[in-house]
Amino acid sequence: MKSNFHCILLLASLTATFAIPTLKPRFIDLRQTSQLEAVSQFAAAAYCEGNTRSAGQYLSCLPGNCPFVQNSDVWVTEAFWNIGESNTVGFVAVDDTNHLVVLSFQGTANTLQKFTDAAFFPISTDLCGTGDEQCKIHQGFWHAWLDVETVVTDSVLRTVAAYPSYRFITTGHSLGGALAALAATSLRNRGLSVDLYTYGQPRLGFKAISEYITSQAPARGNNFRVTHVNDVVPQLPPHKAGGWDHYSPEYHIQSNTVPVTGDTITEYSGLFNKSGNAGTDWPDSVGEVTIAHTRYFGNITACFSGKRNATADLMSELAFVGIPSSFLQ
Numbered sequence: 001m002k003s004n005f006h007c008i009l010l011l012a013s014l015t016a017t018f019a020i021p022t023l024k025p026r027f028i029d030l031r032q033t034s035q036l037e038a039v040s041q042f043a044a045a046a047y048c049e050g051n052t053r054s055a056g057q058y059l060s061c062l063p064g065n066c067p068f069v070q071n072s073d074v075w076v077t078e079a080f081w082n083i084g085e086s087n088t089v090g091f092v093a094v095d096d097t098n099h100l101v102v103l104s105f106q107g108t109a110n111t112l113q114k115f116t117d118a119a120f121f122p123i124s125t126d127l128c129g130t131g132d133e134q135c136k137i138h139q140g141f142w143h144a145w146l147d148v149e150t151v152v153t154d155s156v157l158r159t160v161a162a163y164p165s166y167r168f169i170t171t172g173h174s175l176g177g178a179l180a181a182l183a184a185t186s187l188r189n190r191g192l193s194v195d196l197y198t199y200g201q202p203r204l205g206f207k208a209i210s211e212y213i214t215s216q217a218p219a220r221g222n223n224f225r226v227t228h229v230n231d232v233v234p235q236l237p238p239h240k241a242g243g244w245d246h247y248s249p250e251y252h253i254q255s256n257t258v259p260v261t262g263d264t265i266t267e268y269s270g271l272f273n274k275s276g277n278a279g280t281d282w283p284d285s286v287g288e289v290t291i292a293h294t295r296y297f298g299n300i301t302a303c304f305s306g307k308r309n310a311t312a313d314l315m316s317e318l319a320f321v322g323i324p325s326s327f328l329q
Contacts, residue, residue, distance in 0.1 A: 033262040036226055036251060037297040039197040041066035042093070043173045046106040048303035052089045055079045059093050065302045072097035078155035084147035088179065090172070092155050099166045101159050103152070103183060107174030107200075107301070122205055122242065127182070128212040129189055135212065137205035138178070138237065145182040152183060153190075160192065168221075169195040173300050174233055174293065177201030177225075181247070185213055188220040197224045199296040202236050203244040210271045213247035227277035228253045231292040234277050245271040252276040253296070260297050 041061070045051050048061050059066075059074040078092040089106035121139050128135035160168055170187070172180035177198030184196040196213075204210070217223045227234045227250055237244045248269045255264040268276040283289045294301045 030262050033260060033265060036197070036224060036265070037260065038068040039169060039171050039224070040173075040199055040226070040297045040300060041069045042102050042104045042169075043107075043171045043176065043197070043199055043296075044298075044300045044302065045069055045093075046090050046104040046172065046176060047301050051076055051091050051093075052079050052081050052106065055091075059091075062302050065298065069095075074102075077159050080148070080151065080155075083151055086144040086147040088144065088148045088152075090152075090176065090179075092159050094159065094163060094166070099163075101156075101163055101166045101168045103156055103168075103170040103180070105170075105172035105176035105179040105183070106304075107172055107176035125209075127185055127189070128208055134206065134208040137182070137209055138203070141175075141178045141182060141204060145179060145186070148179075149186065153187065156183075156187060156192075157190075167195065168192060169197060171197040171199075172201070173199040173296065174201065178204055181213065184221065185209075185216065188216050192220075194221040195224070196221060197226070199226045199300060200228060200231050200233050200293050201225060201246075202233050203239075203246055205245075206243050207245050207271060210245040210247045214271070223247055223249065224251060225249065226251045226253065226296065228296050229256060229277075229292050230280035230283055230288075231277060232282050232289055233293050235280075235282070239272050239278065246278075247271070248273075250276045256291065256295060258295070258298055 042059075044066050045059050045061050048065075050057065051059055055076045055078055057076055059069050059076060061070065073096040074093050075096075076091050076093050080088055080090045082089065090104050091102075093102045093104070094100070095102060122136035123139040123142055124133045125135050125137050125142055127137065156168070160166075168187075170180045170184045172178070178201055180198055181196060181201060181204055184194040187194050204213075213223065225234075225246060225248075234246070239245065248271060250268045250273060252266050252268060253260055253264060254266060257264065266276065272278060283292055
């Protein structure tokens with residue numbers, strides 16, 4: 001399995017994500033499906049406390065939760081546990097089987113509560129590299145990234161320098177995906193090539209930052225933004241509330257069936273494409289919201305679910321992106 005997975009990632013790394021005509025869907029193949037599933041397990045591993053408390057150990061998950069990862073030689077080089085005021089959690093790992101350096105952020109919501117007040121409002125940033133006041137980003141996400149930028153950047157630069165021939169990827173689920181996207185963009189601005197994979201990520205900001213991240217690919221690495229059925233989190237903050245957008249492309253999983261197959265994943269381009277997740281109706285209950293948000297190639301939060309109240313955590317996430325917890329009541 002190790003050699004097959006290595007081939008999958010190696011072949012995928014040679015396939016650049018070129019722009020496709022806006023709104024034109026494309027079903028993805030087995031190779032790319034396997035790639036998206038494999039990286040989702042690095043995002044899942046960030047929910048496992050043993051991977052984020054200390055460095056030096058092999059990456060592990062609950063039985064069956066991340067088989068691709070555990071069948072490879074992956075060890076943690078840097079662990080982030082409650083870093084800064086945002087209490088960011090994650091890790092940097094080295095995969096010696098597949099020649100990868102991986103930065104993964106946990107998608108916890110309560111870790112960001114210090115930034116919840118007025119976090120929904122966008123703030124002008126310099127991330128687009130032009131000093132453009134239109135480069136507006138969700139204030140909570142931006143402050144959370146600034147809170148950990150130095151620690152995370154130093155850790156990544158040390159590891160990438162030690163493994164110069166390894167591909168570098170960054171990933172995360174939910175709010176962890178938002179941090180992964182900001183980290184990837186910042187590190188690309190420093191000259192690194194970064195492949196970005198996010199799962200159930202909320203919208204980062206307005207048109208300028210969405211276009212900028214899209215434009216970084218493929219020269220600075222590829223973008224893989226994965227959504228699942230009618231997961232409400234990628235639809236937040238709402239597009240109509242000032243023009244919140246996503247970077248492109250989107251890979252929309254259109255079934256709850258596991259294992260996921262390529263004919264149930266469609267690739268869409270465009271910053272706001274209602275053919276994908278953005279065009280689905282919101283779930284009718286908290287239970288449906290939870291399933292849609294956590295079932296990315298399996299239960300991506302499995303390590304986390306047993307220690308936290310999943311419903312309370314989801315309500316915290318919704319509050320963080322500007323939606324009152326009563327919206328489903």
